[in-house]
Each structure stands twice: as structure tokens, then as C-alpha cells.
Amino acid sequence: MTDKLLHTPLYDKHISLEAKMVPFAGYEMPVQYPAGITEEHMVVREAVGLFDVSHMGEIFIEGPAALAHLNRLCSNQFDSMADGRCRYTVIMNESGGILDDLLVYRLAEDRYLLVVNAANRAKIYDHLLPLMEEGATLTDASDEWGQVALQGPLAEKVLAKVADSLPEKYYTFVDGVQVAGVPCIVSRTGYTGEDGFEIYGPADQIATVWDALLEAGKEDGILPCGLGARDTLRLEAALPLYGNEMNENIDPLTAGLSFAVKLDKDDFVGKEALLAVPEDHPVRVGLKITGRGIAREGAAIAHDGEEVGQVTSGTRLPYLKAAYAMGYVPPALAKEGTQLDVILRDKPVAAEVVALPFYKRK
Template identity: 55%
Template sequence: MELKTPLYDVHVAAGGKIVPFAGYLLPVQYKSGVIAEHMAVREKCGLFDVSHMGEVMFTGPTALASLNHMLTNDFTNMTVGRVRYSVMCHENGGCVDDLIVYKFGEEKYLVVVNAANRHKDVAHMKEHVLDGTTIEDISDSIAQLALQGPKAPEIMAKLLPEESIPKKYYTAIEEVYIKDLKCMISRTGYTGELGYEIYTAAENGAKLWEILMEAGGEYGLIPCGLGARDTLRLEAAMPLYGHEMDDVITPLEAGLDFGVKLNKPEFIGRDAMLAAGTPQKARVGLEVTGRGIIREHQPVFIDDVEVGITTSGTHCPYLGKAIAMAYVPADKADLGTLAEVEVRGRRIEAKIVELPFYKRS
């Protein structure tokens, strides 16, 4: 049985089309539609309910050591108020999940994980945690909203003094008050756009939504659903677990080496990645040059030989073209390489292009 986020009734009242996703009932779109929601985030601002995401607290004298042991990135030099992306791996180097880590104290870290993986992730963490670290899954007590788009700073400035708004990308402020609601704010997001993710107590979620929507009215803020969240992240070439990552694909194959520090003394999956050497396959971008739209799990051909598989694909509203991500052999991944993707028995022409497809100027 699917769960409801603290904002379920808000979405229904706003005309959201509700669908099951990652164990929750969430809006896939509102009356404005996916294209309008996508364009609002690129040009003005959109508000997402991401309360289905998982939040896990790491506390105690060995919290840092536990994170460095379990995760691919290095948190040793991380300062309070910083946010850092990482992957959590199996011993074979495959991805358990990708996640972000917030540092709020020398013995206090918040880890945010993907909704569909929450229980699997927490079980993995508890299995591999070091003595002296306490792990607490606080997901059910948290509402999380994502305010995304170029007008987001102006909307936040209506609600908070300048010193209460994170300035740099991947930074956070643990305690601020929007009206009388206690919140945590980070300058993060999953859209490739400037924006913030705002955390508050579950019981305050609906009120926070109302406050943000009212403040953003003059800036064109509209509610956005899962559909736009997916097209936006694909345009920005952000990987999604279960598509670009899984229990077998390593973060190096996924092109996430910026979040993998092989020079750390140890972490789960490090030895397997070192033993595998240079990745033999690569995540690439495909731009459709023929007619049609590519989706996930469709075979990729180069020189009439099947060489790979697509992982995500759609027509992107802002770019105005069909794109996809795929895995192909590393020696076939050169930019400009011509390819074909088989869609329902028909080959669609494409070419390998640079990632990300969209980057905010």
C-alpha cells in the first residue's frame, strides 16, 4: 500500500494527477502540464514536494569514520554547513545508491537518500556502521520541498534575511525560520537549475508549501510534479538510480568519478574498482538526429552492431529536441559518433554528444 506525503491533500486540492512512485502517492503533473512546469523551472520557478526522499542522521564520535568507510567520497576536510555528493557501493563496486551528505557538527551528519532505496540503504548502513556511530532514520518526521528556478533567490529574499539564505552551491544552514516554521535550507537540487531544498517538520509541510506559493506568485511560481522533475534532471544529465545506476554498474562507469576518491585509505567497493582498472563502458549522451523519441532500455547500434542500451530518454521541452543517456563501450564513446537506437522495431538515428545536455549559464 502506497504512503502519502504530508502534502498529499495539498496536491489533490491543486489538481495534481496522483500516481504511485517509490512507495508513495505523488503528483506526476498539475493542470498546467509537464511542459509548462519544465519551462517554469528553466525560466521562472517551480515548487516540488520531495518529502518521499529519505533522511538518515549519523551521530557520534565515529560518524565521520563511518561515512568515509561506507561512501566513495572523502568527508575528512568537510566543514560545517557544507554539502557533499557521494555514492554508496557494494564490495563489487556496484552502486547501492547515490546520496548527499550534510555536515552540521563534528559528530552530526545528515544523509539524504533516494526514496525507493530508503529501507535498503538504511539496512546497508546499519550492517556496515562502525562502533561509536548512531544511525537514525528520521524520514517520516520530515517534509522536504524543492524551490527551483532562476527566480528562487528573489522568492527566498521575501521570506528570510540575507544571512539566513545559503549563498554557495552545496552549502546549507541548519536552522532558520520561515514565518514561524523551523526549517533547514540547502542550495541544492535535482533540476540543473539554481534553487533550494527546504526541510521542515512533517506537520509543517503543508503550511510551508502555502507560504512559498504565496511568496512566489508575483515571480511566476507554479507547482511541479514528477514528470517535470524527470525531464529536468535528464536535460541536466543527472543520473537516476535504477536507470543510470544499479547494483552492478560502478560509479566510475557512470561518470561519477568526481565523487569517488580512490586515494582514500579504504572504502567499501574501492578494491573492486581498482582491480577492474579503466572502465570498459561509459555513460554517454545521445541526441536524436532522425525522427522519433528514445526511451529507456532500448538497444543502441554503432556500425550496425548492437553495442549498448539506453537508460533514460525523452523529448526535452527547453532544448526542443529528443535526447537520451546510454551505456556503450568506452572505445565507442567518442563525441560525434553516429549511432542508431531501435524503438519498436525501427531504428532512430542519433549521435553521441557532450554531457550535460543543458547547463545553466
């Protein structure tokens, strides 16, 4: 017996738009629409695309001790964070392994929203709950919320048609925005390497927001976009994905996320383990595949015929029109220009270490 897949509040919209649906993180989600992954990818790079991300989890930490709890449970520091700001962080286990990477939204001094990956929602809630002490409460409100992501250089133009206010700076948000008459949290964030917005609204009204954005973006060629384009876009922008570049056996320093780790703050879960990470830990690198082939997750990376690492994500990237990958190698082989091989079907295919991100918006 397989567990029944969950549906987001926008499931019927995807079916009516003839999306190809696949299982993902316990949900039945659109992997692509009739236009196809390449078209969806390119529309986000050049115009605007709309994603259903209602499968993501929304967990609230509230109370007078909420800030102290965040600082103790997460890798980043939140003391300097003002209302209306978002901050990227990771939650670790005691051995420094990443349980999830997430965004923290400060709604008030005593109220924070944690946006966690869909596959990790229950795990994070179950991890945090026993760590709650007096003065803070934890609430998993994921089922009450829907979320859509409007991404691309024309995202602001489109959203301005149906929203009464917009966050101006990256990693800021506005609460209580009316989007097509629906009260929403709107943040200037995304997972595509483009400008854009993530819009949180009541689950039973998010379809109104979805329809309004598709209508508002019509003249700009907006397309609904699925998981396929979401993955190629984030890989082109070299954004790590939980389960690929990150897991419970990889620490945030190795994963290249030291910007989200504040080792100089008071004790936090995983700090001791991070202080013991050796300096010669593996390094996450970008690879351009210069031979013929596409490196996929799990492919071995070799140097002088010896296996030295593994590909964590790889595909042909539509905007860059070439095959790229990310993976982990020893620091001595992490320099730009280093010649390596990826092993595809038992044969070495040439690859070169290149700078991350592969793509950066102008």
C-alpha cells in the same frame, strides 16, 4: 493484495491543486498538475517552480566516530568538509555496485545527515546498520521530516521573502532557518540544473512552508511541479537517476561519477572492486536523436547494425525542443560526433553522441 501507498505530508495540497497522482517509490505522488509537464519544466528554466520531495529519506549518523564511519562506508572523502557543507557521494556494495547516490550534510563534527533516494531508504538503512561500530549511531528520521525543492532563476528572490537567512554558495546549507515561521534546514542544492534550494522542515509543518512559497512566488508565476517535470529537467541537465543510469550492477566509475570517488583514501566498502574495473569499461554518453522518434529507457543502441549498448533515459526535452537520451556504449564509440542508431520498434533511428550536460544554465 498490493501494499497501500504512502502519502507525503503534502498529499492534501496536491489533491486540492488537482494534481494527477501516480505510484512512485511506495508513495502516491503528483506526476503533473493541470498546467502540464512542459509548462512546469519551462517555469523552472525561466522563473521558479516548487516540488514536493518529502518522499526522500533522511538518515542521521551521529557520534564521535561518525566521520570515520562515513569515510569507510561512502566513496567520497569527508575529512575536509566543514559544518554547513553538503557533499555528493555513493554507497556501494563490496563488488562496487551502487546501492544509492546521496547527499551528506555536515551539521557538526559528530553529526551528519544523509539524504537518500526514496526507493532506497530501507535498503540503505538495512545495509548501514550492521556496519555500525562503537562510537556512531544510525537513525532513520525520514517520517519526521518533510522536504520541498524551490528551483529556478527566481528561487532566491522568492525564498528571501519568507526566510530569515539563505545559504549563499552552491552545496552549502543553513540550519535553523525560519521559513514562514517554521524552523528548517535550507540548502542550496537541487536536481534540475538550475539555481535553487531544498528545504527540510518538520513533517507536520511543511504544508505551512509550501503555502508560503506558492504565495510568495505568485507575482513571478510560480507553479507547483510534479515528477514528470523533475525527470525532464534532470535529464536535460544530464543528471543520473538511480534505477536508470545507476544500479547495483553499475559502478560509479562506469556511471561517470569519478568526481565523487576518492581512491586514494583508506579502505572503504567497494574500493577493491573499483581498483579492478577495466580501463575499457562502458561509458555513459549523451545522444541527440537526429532521426524521427524518441528513445526510451531500454532501447538498444547500435553501430553498423550491431547492438553496442542500451538507452538508460530518454525523452523529448522541452527547453531544447528535441529528443535526447543517455546510455552506455564502449569507450571507442563515446567520442562526440560518433554516429549511432537507437532501435525503435525494430527500426534503426539515427543518433549522434553529444557532450554532457545537454543543458547548462548561463
